[in-house]
Amino acid sequence: MxxxxxxxxxxxxxxxxxxxxxxxxxxxxxxxxxxxxxxxxxxxxxxxxxxxxxxxxxFVGRPSPIFHAENLSKKYGTPIYLKREDLNHTGAHxxxxxxxxxxxxxxxxxxxxxxxxxxxxxxxxxxxxxxxxxxxxxxxxxxxxxxxxxxxxxxxxxxxxxxxxxxxxxxxxxxxxxxxxxxxxxxxxxxxxxxxxxxxxxxxxxxxxDFQSIIGNEARVQFQEMTGTLPDNLVACVGGGSNAMGLFTAFLEDKSVAIHGVEPAGRSLTQVGEHAATLSLGEPGVMHGFKSYMLKDEQGEPQLVHSVASGLDYPSVGPQHSYLKDSGRVQYGTANDQEAIDAFFELSRCEGIIPAIESAHAVAYAIKLAQQGEQGSILLNLSGRGDKDIDFVVENYGCDYGIESLI
Missing domain, CATH: 3.40.50.1100 (Rossmann fold)
Structure with a gap:
């Protein structure tokens, strides 16, 4: 494609x-x-x-497949599909x-x-x-x-x-x-x-x-071939925002498709330095050579940020995301650290797929949409695999999920 x-x-x-x-x-x-x-x-x-x-x-192994997560779908009462960017060579988009x-x-x-x-x-x-x-x-x-x-x-x-x-x-x-x-x-x-x-x-x-748009171009064709229609919802995590723009771009003109970007709420949305929810809580500013929403202090300097996902803790965001937020075409929500970790284990144990913690934020938000009564289909971008995160997750959260030590 x-x-x-x-x-x-x-x-x-x-x-x-x-x-x-x-x-x-x-x-x-x-x-x-x-x-x-x-x-x-x-x-x-x-x-x-x-x-x-x-x-x-x-070399990469494209096209990456779409997988109908039937166990997750049945558990939460909503059809949930995964664009499997985690299967790419090197493990991500x-x-x-x-x-x-x-x-x-x-x-x-x-x-x-x-x-x-x-x-x-x-x-x-x-x-x-x-x-x-x-x-x-x-x-x-x-x-x-x-x-x-x-x-x-x-x-x-x-x-x-x-x-x-x-x-x-x-x-x-x-x-x-x-x-x-x-x-x-x-x-x-x-x-x-x-x-x-x-x-x-x-x-x-x-x-x-443009290079990432291959994700959405493939997904648009694949989803229609699989279901006969377009997805009702798109979901992707947003740090800088490349995997999200990769999925979203092909669907921006499809008004029937609701689009959701998911930012990291970290440990607290009310405390400076404890989240990286740029679009949710930031304001326009210039950083690293471009103008976009950013989290900044009273002097206009970038705020300290935090996320359990190392790929999401950035105090700005891609400028097209800022444009899409202001236009209302994309809705930006959040998932916090604990929700992401819960989703990390949920997908692992429900579907046999270990996601990157970054991608787990999208999984968490898809589950929240389902729990809030969303009955339409959800296509989320599983932007990376969780191999890189296993040691960190087990060391910091393993006891809570029945994993006491690494063998």
Missing amino acids: KNTFEHALPNAQGYFGEYGGSFIPEELQKVMDDINTAYNECRQDPEFQSELARLYKH KINHCLGEALIAKKMGKQKLIAETGAGQHGVALATAAALVGLECDIYMGEVDIAKEHPNVVRMRILGANVIPATHGRKTLKEAVDAAFEAYLKDPINQLYAIGSVVGPHPFPMMVR
Whole structure:
């Protein structure tokens, strides 16, 4: 199935309504303009599209299937379906845009890919893509997340990437982005900053969305083939928002389809630093080179954030999500840490599928919709597998679920 690379938004300056754009130093703007030019050439190039499609099929294993979660559906009285991005090579949706970014970097003559990662899935996917196309790879990761997501750190190093700890602030995703940007500014000519979500200065929110749109393009056809109709509801977790935009984009014009983004409510929505519910509680601001909703303090600086899911604890969000919130096309709700962990075990024990904690937020919200009386079908994006989270979950929550120790 073919990707969709032609959309009305963003405009030529990278704006989705009032959000997006490029708020970066003048010398870096030229580099971004070069990336934009290269991307526009690539998306019109049949050879590039053919190579990307070949890799999606034979390297990633696309199309990823849709699975009718019959046990979960029966238990909660609502038809629940999973788009199985967890079955992709490297275990998540991140490989979709990492391959595209790596091919663009190779075309531009770059020597190195550089990026941040939270849960480690973007880092693993980028290290994989770098190895495939023959580029060096530096991955910045918060010290807290390095300890929390140790299996993915090992994978990155096996693949030949340098994993560089971010040691300031809360030592999580936001600090990893800071460190990666700082390193990129030192040599933007020989490196490509392969941003890991639909965030950052233009063209990255557009480019990552377009590469991820394969998810929704496949799902739209697959769901109709399976059921004869479109889903009544879409559900996806939202940190930066790439897996959500990947699913949502193909359905935005289908007014019969309700769309739900799920943010992390963390430990408390009422306490600063205890959640990362940017769209629910934030306001417009500029961070990391783009304008979007963000969680900020009285000085306008990014607030401290928290989520049990390392890939969701970011104090901003993709600008297209901000546009979709304001337009009312997408409804943004939340799931807290405990709900996500409950859903992690629920899906594991009900369907035999261990989800990433990030994806478990979407599972939790789908269950809440069903419990609130939603009778229509729910298609949720199972954006990643939970292998990376097993040690953390057992250590911190295992006793509550009858797992006393690791063997």
